[in-house]
Amino acid sequence: MLGEYTDRPGPRLRASAVRVVAVFGSVLNPVTERDRRRRRVVALCAPFAILVAIAGAYPLLEVVRISVSAEQYRSVGFSLAAYETLFTDPYYREVAFNSLWLAGGTALASVGVAVPVAHALEKYDLPGEDVLVTLVSFPISLPGIVAAFMILVLLGNNGLVTNLFAMLTGRAATDLAIAVSASGLFVAFCYSMIPRATLILRGTYSEVDHAAEEAAQSLGATPWQTFRHVTFPQIRPGITGALILTFRTGLAIFGTLIVIQTVLVWTLQISRELATGYNIQVAGAMATVYFLFTFAFTAFGLRYTDAEVGL
Amino acid sequence: MARITLDSVRKRYGETMAVDGVSLTVDDGEIVGMLGPSGCGKTTTLRTVAGFETPTAGTVSFDERDVTHVPPENRNVGLVFQEYALFDNMTVRGNVAFGLKMRGVGKSERRARADELLDMLGIGEMADRDPTTLSGGQQQRVGLARALAIEPSVLLLDEPMTGLDAKLKARLRDEVGDLLTELDVTGLYVTHDQEEAMLMCDRIAVMNEGRIEQVGTPREVYESPATEFVSEFVALDAPDLPFVRW
Amino acid sequence: MTVAPSRRFGRELVTVILFLTVAFLIAPVLLTFVGSFAGEWSGVFPSEFVTLRNWREVLGLAETIGSQRSMGWDSLLSVGGYTLAVPSELLFSIGLALGGVFINLVVGVPIAYAVARYDFRWDEWVSAISVLPLVPGVILGVAFLRAYPDLSGTSFGLIVGYSLLKAPFMVMAVRSEFESMPLQRLEESARSLGASWPRTFFTVIVPNARSGIVSGAIICWTLAAAEFNFSYIVWAKGTQPLALFLQRHISNSSFTRAAAAVSMFFCIIVAVTVLLQQVGSRGFDPRG
Numbered sequence: 001m002l003g004e005y006t007d008r009p010g011p012r013l014r015a016s017a018v019r020v021v022a023v024f025g026s027v028l029n030p031v032t033e034r035d036r037r038r039r040r041v042v043a044l045c046a047p048f049a050i051l052v053a054i055a056g057a058y059p060l061l062e063v064v065r066i067s068v069s070a071e072q073y074r075s076v077g078f079s080l081a082a083y084e085t086l087f088t089d090p091y092y093r094e095v096a097f098n099s100l101w102l103a104g105g106t107a108l109a110s111v112g113v114a115v116p117v118a119h120a121l122e123k124y125d126l127p128g129e130d131v132l133v134t135l136v137s138f139p140i141s142l143p144g145i146v147a148a149f150m151i152l153v154l155l156g157n158n159g160l161v162t163n164l165f166a167m168l169t170g171r172a173a174t175d176l177a178i179a180v181s182a183s184g185l186f187v188a189f190c191y192s193m194i195p196r197a198t199l200i201l202r203g204t205y206s207e208v209d210h211a212a213e214e215a216a217q218s219l220g221a222t223p224w225q226t227f228r229h230v231t232f233p234q235i236r237p238g239i240t241g242a243l244i245l246t247f248r249t250g251l252a253i254f255g256t257l258i259v260i261q262t263v264l265v266w267t268l269q270i271s272r273e274l275a276t277g278y279n280i281q282v283a284g285a286m287a288t289v290y291f292l293f294t295f296a297f298t299a300f301g302l303r304y305t306d307a308e309v310g311l
Numbered sequence: 312m313a314r315i316t317l318d319s320v321r322k323r324y325g326e327t328m329a330v331d332g333v334s335l336t337v338d339d340g341e342i343v344g345m346l347g348p349s350g351c352g353k354t355t356t357l358r359t360v361a362g363f364e365t366p367t368a369g370t371v372s373f374d375e376r377d378v379t380h381v382p383p384e385n386r387n388v389g390l391v392f393q394e395y396a397l398f399d400n401m402t403v404r405g406n407v408a409f410g411l412k413m414r415g416v417g418k419s420e421r422r423a424r425a426d427e428l429l430d431m432l433g434i435g436e437m438a439d440r441d442p443t444t445l446s447g448g449q450q451q452r453v454g455l456a457r458a459l460a461i462e463p464s465v466l467l468l469d470e471p472m473t474g475l476d477a478k479l480k481a482r483l484r485d486e487v488g489d490l491l492t493e494l495d496v497t498g499l500y501v502t503h504d505q506e507e508a509m510l511m512c513d514r515i516a517v518m519n520e521g522r523i524e525q526v527g528t529p530r531e532v533y534e535s536p537a538t539e540f541v542s543e544f545v546a547l548d549a550p551d552l553p554f555v556r557w
Numbered sequence: 558m559t560v561a562p563s564r565r566f567g568r569e570l571v572t573v574i575l576f577l578t579v580a581f582l583i584a585p586v587l588l589t590f591v592g593s594f595a596g597e598w599s600g601v602f603p604s605e606f607v608t609l610r611n612w613r614e615v616l617g618l619a620e621t622i623g624s625q626r627s628m629g630w631d632s633l634l635s636v637g638g639y640t641l642a643v644p645s646e647l648l649f650s651i652g653l654a655l656g657g658v659f660i661n662l663v664v665g666v667p668i669a670y671a672v673a674r675y676d677f678r679w680d681e682w683v684s685a686i687s688v689l690p691l692v693p694g695v696i697l698g699v700a701f702l703r704a705y706p707d708l709s710g711t712s713f714g715l716i717v718g719y720s721l722l723k724a725p726f727m728v729m730a731v732r733s734e735f736e737s738m739p740l741q742r743l744e745e746s747a748r749s750l751g752a753s754w755p756r757t758f759f760t761v762i763v764p765n766a767r768s769g770i771v772s773g774a775i776i777c778w779t780l781a782a783a784e785f786n787f788s789y790i791v792w793a794k795g796t797q798p799l800a801l802f803l804q805r806h807i808s809n810s811s812f813t814r815a816a817a818a819v820s821m822f823f824c825i826i827v828a829v830t831v832l833l834q835q836v837g838s839r840g841f842d843p844r845g
Contacts, residue, residue, distance in 0.1 A: 034365060059704035141783065222563045254695045400761070
């Protein structure tokens with residue numbers, strides 16, 4: 001009998017079941033204004049939830065499923081072979097290491113540049129400030145492949161900087177070009193990340209308390225001391241937020257790497273797993289590890305630091 | 312217009328009792344002020360009358376009809392806020408006519424009634440303007456006209472004068488007071504300002520910590536406060552006499 | 558008495574860093590645009606000006622070697638012997654991005670309203686999930702290939718993918734607009750006047766937030782049109798999205814022709830940015 005399974009739920013289970021039914025009941029057939037409000041919140045969140053379920057949660061679950069499948073192309077059985085490969089093969093360890101230092105290094109460098117840029121834009125009365133803001137924000141809309149092309153224009157064989165140095169030193173431009181190298185890639189990442197970091201920091205700077213800075217100045221603090229002891233503590237949440245954002249951006253960069261394929265990182269390796277022999281199991285395991293890592297990293301960053309959420 | 316009756320209304324939010332057993336009757340054509348410090352439950356009480364909060368216990372009735380569970384859009388109440396909350400996507404006339412449109416009143420009639428109200432409030436020439444271009448006092452008049460246009464059972468005013476400068480406040484107070492008397496509006500007027508309450512209202516309910524401490528005419532409340540709280544709260548920076556209506 | 562170095566040089570140093578950064582970000586953009594009109598680009602600056610050949614080749618208006626990398630042309634309509642044709646990659650991408658924006662509007666505006674207007678259980682989580690792009694394009698691409706093997710490379714798959722990837726930007730833009738409005742008062746005023754809640758939402762709330770909604774839509778459109786990572790993983794055959802078309806040129810074409818392809822993209826971005834500023838630029842600001 002089917003009924004026997006539901007025959008005697010424990011009293012606590014029954015109480016919570018009653019509560020769940022009550023919530024559903026109040027959403028479907030609201031009596032109080034609070035019920036109606038609950039129904040509205042459900043209705044407002046529903047379209048987004050449906051999109052996330054169809055386009056996000058279900059595909060990701062499928063990826064997790066295939067990554068622990070015993071067979072290569074079908075989700076059957078259970079096997080951790082793909083993860084074993086990822087965690088024991090030194091090749092993947094190097095790929096992971098590449099991703100982490102590239103993203104970490106460029107995040108630090110970009111935020112390091114963005115702090116003085118935001119400082120100048122928000123604190124100094126510069127001529128044409130609106131134009132400068134627009135120019136600094138413009139690269140946000142450029143995809144990684146275009147960022148890579150910009151670096152080719154500056155540092156490639158035909159690059160502006162390359163050829164200026166070639167003219168000055170008398171050496172061949174092709175010997176000086178660094179666009180297609182790890183350092184070129186580093187600069188290309190920074191090209192994408194500096195504008196985003198600046199955007200966040202400008203927001204933080206606009207909330208800085210000017211009175212405290214002026215008070216420090218009038219007490220004889222030098223500009224550097226004022227920055228170090230008064231301004232910096234106030235913009236720290238913005239700096240943490242910008243570091244989290246740029247680090248995540250750095251891990252996700254892919255287009256830049258398609259153009260400048262010099263360092264093998266996690267995202268590029270995922271696409272190679274698919275391109276050579278459609279190794280969806282390992283690609284799936286890599287995607288799962290990546291997703292869990294960034295999710296944990298973001299949740300940790302937002303929970304345990306004073307960072308502000310940003311895109 | 313209608314008689315408003317609150318019967319032992321309670322509203323609890325988790326552990327806090329925001330309104331703790333309020334019973335009050337506002338007679339047809341009467342303006343009752345709800346006076347008290349911030350957090351005393353006066354705004355929550357007003358919101359239960361409007362229908363934005365369903366009381367945890369007790370009932371709200373308009374005349375003989377129990378409206379405790381009727382949603383706000385079916386209650387026919389007029390609302391005027393401190394923040395005006397005009398609809399910036401419509402003209403001034405569009406704002407005033409909005410309630411009539413929701414009731415299916417035809418276009419020409421809507422227009423005529425909106426213009427009539429705007430004239431009455433002295434801003435007839437502003438009808439085609441964008442509300443954001445109006446001054447604070449003018450915006451508040453539009454807010455009042457919008458609420459009056461639906462001929463509400465009760466007009467609820469939530470600190471409508473707060474934020475206006477003293478001179479404008481005094482002028483608007485006299486004008487609006489006269490208009491409400493003339494239109495014979497039933498009103499509930501929430502404020503933390505004793506002077507305003509005493510000048511605008513027929514009776515005053517002084518609230519503290521979710522309860523009504525005293526209900527009476529302004530003179531009764533001022534001259535014979537029922538509790539220590541009332542005497543302290545009302546005596547505190549006592550308004551300049553004479554009062555206009557008692 | 559000595560003057561602290563930061564008082565003497567601090568401001569100059571910071572200003573120099575700003576201008577160097579602007580130069581680093583913008584010089585290659587300008588050079589690319591100038592170079593797209595050059596016949597030859599070797600040495601410091603491009604040379605052999607002014608030629609429209611690169612643009613013509615990229616847009617598929619000139620037959621050359623490597624013209625399979627140029628845009629195809631679709632005839633849009635024919636009237637009396639004249640045919641109005643449009644570059645197919647451009648049209649395709651515009652359409653895909655518009656589809657993504659449409660879904661973003663349907664899912665993004667309501668949830669932005671829920672988060673900005675109401676307090677509810679888990680609201681902080683809902684707010685974080687709705688504005689954080691948690692799944693990067695490459696990962697989503699792999700997931701789509703696995704979950705929807707037949708659909709992922711089609712226009713429908715691309716549109717759905719774009720909409721999920723770009724939804725946070727829509728929610729951000731619309732939410733910051735909503736947060737600048739007296740939402741509760743507006744909603745309560747309209748409802749006290751007799752408008753039901755859905756009617757209030759559509760006739761009062763949404764029209765009042767139109768500038769935020771429009772700028773959110775433009776941002777999402779730009780980002781979806783330029784989306785590369787997801788497209789690269791899932792795209793299989795047929796007309797290419799714009800970003801893949803760009804990559805094809807950057808990786809394979811002559812430098813001047815690649816410059817023309819990238820410049821064409823710049824033109825689109827600039828046009829959209831100008832449009833954005835017209836409707837009151839709010840969206841790129843993280844906090845509004």
